[in-house]
Amino acid sequence: MLTFLHAADIHLDSPLRGLEVYQDAPVEQIRWAARRAFDNLIDLAIDEEVAFFLLAGDLYDGDWKDYNTGIYFVNRMGRLREAGIPVFMVSGNHDAASQITRALNLPDNVTLFSHKKVETRILDHLGVAVHGQSFSSRAVTDDLTRHYPQGDPGLFNIGLLHTSLNGRPGHESYAPCTLDALRSKGYQYWALGHVHQREEIARDPWVVFPGNIQGRHIRETGAKGCTLVSVDDGQVVAVEQRDLDVLRWSLCRLDLGKCDKTESLPEMVREALEIGREEAEGRPLAVRLVLEGTTALHGRLHENSAHWHEEFRAVAASLGDVWLEKILFNTLKEQLPFEDFEDDSPLAALRKSVEGLHFESSRLLDLHSDFEQLRTKLPAELLGDDDPFSPGEEELAALREEVKELLMARMQQGGRHAY
Template sequence: MVKFIHTADIHLDSPLKGLEVHDDAPVEEIRGATRRAFDNLIDLALEEEVDFILIAGDLYDGDWKDYNTGLFFSARMGKLSKSGIKVFIVSGNHDAASQLTKTMPLPDNVTLFSPRKPQSVKLDDIGVIIHGQSYSHRAVTENLASQYPQYDSNYFNIGLLHTSLTGREGHEDYAPCTMDDLKSKGYDYWALGHVHTREIISEDPWIVFPGNIQGRHIKETGAKGASLVSVEDGRIVKVEAFELDVLRWAVCQVDLSECETCEKIYDVVRQALEQALDQVDGKPLAIRLILTGSCPVHGKLLDQTTQWTEGFRSIAVQSGEMWLETVKFQTTRKVSLEEMFGEDNPIAGLLKSVQQIELDGETLFRLVPELSALKNKLPAEIQTGDESFLDPSPDKMEGLRNEIQELLIAKLLQHGGAK
């Protein structure tokens, strides 16, 4: 029997985003998460006595700050080499951005496929041939798969490729190709990388994204790991998913519709967070808390978000190894403005005016000129991504407008004497 591990998108030494600013966060655990997940990968390979490991791109996370990342990788490859385990790698878009990786010699048991054209490596002792091509630069937009050779009938054929296929949300459209492009090559297994969520595209032949081995932010929730593939008499008999991550990300949505007191809100949130922690098999948990529902204390929530957030953080750390990435207040009012004040009440008219506020990026920066000056001084990383600073896109502005409206309404209701 032949056994191999298919992994991808390791992003070695990539920082986990979203927890560093919190005083109670496990800083060292965050910094070393990708290394410890990679150690779990090495341990799995040794325990299962695999013949080889396939890394389908993005082993690294762009250019290194120094050589420590490469030295760490080389040391782990040395452990595999002592057990006769080979490693085959195609570079992906993040690897291609690195300069230091191009100068460090690879260990003897590691093969990095050429970026110039598809390359085929034969393992005659076990009857396997691996076809692959690395990225020559970061943004590869041509169909690399189309140039891969046809299968060799004398071997078990594997295609190793870093690709977005026909496109995946949240991932750049690199090395695009179709499932038919891959199937036309006649390979037995396609080991893909680039997409960070595990996905089995096909079982005839097997076409697999294993996902990354460690979630790095709130968009990478759930279990992360690699695939262990078993081959017998030239046929795949098993493809198993193994969890390798050391810290899990999750989104916890809590309905507060039935909560009429502050104490009840804390109780409901505590139960939800403890339940989420029970589902991660003892791993530390970074969680985004989203509060929803038509809530009787909606106004109090919006009026004191900082105090509520700190209260929820306290509940999280009391529950175990759990940290709140952020809290989203998305509750709504229990009753309409008309039910509160009637049609002709002056406060009702004022509140309706608040609801009609129109807001877009241009208007916001014109009304508050200081925001534009501040935005220009911020580093690029704060202005991009899921939680970028004052993103002027229509969706973000719509959400910001709604938040402002509801906050003003809550303030007016409070001063107007409404409960």
Template sequence: MSFTFIHAADIHLDSPLRGLEKYEGAPVERIRNATRDAFKNLVDVAIDKKVSFLVIAGDLYDGDWKDYYTGLFFVSQMSRLQKEKINVYLIRGNHDAQSLITKELKLPDNVIEFSVDQPTTKINDELKVAFHGQGFRSRSVTDNLAKAYPQKVDGYFNIGLLHTSATGREGHESYAPCSIDDLREKGYDYWALGHIHLREVLHDNNPVILFSGNIQGRHIREPGQKGCTVVQVKDGQVDSYEHYSLDVLRWEVCEVDASTIDTVDDLIEATREQLVQSYQQAEGRFLAVRIRIMGSSNVHQELVVEKDHVINNLRSMAIEVGYGDVWIEKVKIETSRQIDLDELKEQHTPVASILEYLDAVTGEEETLELLLEEFKDLQNALPYELKNAEDGFDFTDTTLMKSRLDEVEDLILHYLTTKVGGETS
């Protein structure tokens, strides 16, 4: 028997894309609908390739529905597949565990869901395929579910659906942990795994074991291509499997080395070159980019002092590069100064005296505590967004005060030092 099927996971329908700075020109509507549009792409691929069935290895939803629209959207897409006689086999994961979803809709007959109480087997006699799976009853499942899965059904192509952290992956909770040997000993032909959002092949043949990854990146920690895996089966064995991109908005990190850059204009041009390349690789998708500017650089002080000016010029440039389809998610300035402070302090200039005073203050906890007391009223008056942003103001912690004093040094060096005949004065 020969056929084609799709393995997808971690759809997270209607999950908000997080960590995005809002500014004029941001593609708000396209971002809000990103997970739905990616899911439509999944259904399109299934129909275009005339697949025999689709398996979804957990986390179809991102949690309990705010309203019934999320469920109605899923039903509408399943009806498209039902019209093409394409069945869908799915399990629940930690985000759409039975205990989390309080609203339910009757699903089309082509959608087959596995029990959350124990592993069960669904048989497709026409294709000679046996599906084995168990969903999550509650969000936190720490048992090795794979141990209880049944052995293969002889004479059938056997597929296991499992939402698992496997042997553990950074950035993911340890749910339904298992080893590759646990999976191999069942004798299945293919294991469709979910939960890990980065595509990864754990075993490439006899059986094929892989995480298909999520179909749409939701934040900057999920960069690059996202999609599903299309599997070709010939004569009862996996013949090939390949990734198909489904994402409509792609996340990328653009790292710019500023160590050899002398002006902000040159920095923006260097960033432009990287963005042009990333935009071309995105193949027409929206691109959400985090820019990291790094290195010991001559423009460090200017980047600190003129931060808003630099960031908004980078945003303007990105809009131009992508014709409105490149969005700067965030700009992280992580440069350091090239000026030798010890050399400056030895010159006995007014600037040197100020720098020495700041050094002294930084080392005196009592003085810092007095400064915090002076700033108490200012801290209370700060707007919420300034106090709670990732790099927000906080005058209640001496550690953060010390880091702010570093910025004061940069301000002084920018405004009070000049280059005269190659010498700093």
């Protein structure tokens, strides 16, 4: 029986985003998180005595600031060389964007597949064939699998590929392909990369996204790591997720539907954060706290949001390595305000307009050209998977509700004075 490791989307030296505003943030964990997670990956490969090691793209995060990133990687590959572990890798869209990457001399135990054509490496002593092709540019829109060869029936065939498959939310459509196309090649395992959330697409054959090894922002929550695969008599007999991350991101939703006393809020938040802390298994934890539900506390929360921000941050700080990345007040009021207003009064009409407020797509698109001009002037490190100019549905919904609540509060104050 043999074992091998499958990892992807390392993004070496990519910064963690969302905690920089806090003076007490875990600076060292933020700065070196990707390297520490990668060290965990190298240690795992050596401890498990794997037969070989697969990297399915996006080892780097674009151009390096200097050669230190590359020197670090070569050093870690040297550790695998000393352990007798060969490495097979393809470049992904972020790797292809780096000019320095192409000039890096790799140790002789590392095979970087060509970006010009599909290549095959056969490990005769293991009865294994690894097929792969790197990205030639940042945006590869062709189906690379069309040129992958048919699997050798006498070998255990692995396809190494950086791809969005048939599309995944939050990821660009690079090297798209279908599950049927992968199956048609007759391989026993497809080692995919590009999608940062772990996903087992299929088991006949095995088609796996291992996810990235370290979450970098709040859109990459939960355990992060690699996949350890065991093979016996030419068949996959075990596929295991192994966690590698050194700081974990968590989305904590707290329903206040049954809470009617503000005095109860700190303890409720504490209990919720303690659950997340237990799930992180001793790792530092970055949390986005979302307060939701229909509650009598709705108005008081919004009126004193600054106070509650600091109150909840203090609760998190008291737990040790827990930081609140953001706090969202998404609660709903128990009843609509201004019920006593006459239906034909100006305030009643204004109330209805505010309650029906929507951010229509067409109106947002009207602002696109202005935002795009500003976006092109920003440094590359501010953009990427968590591009602030590409807000998700949750961010837009939260923004809409905050605007409505602000208008409602102003109207209510004005209504009281008018009447």
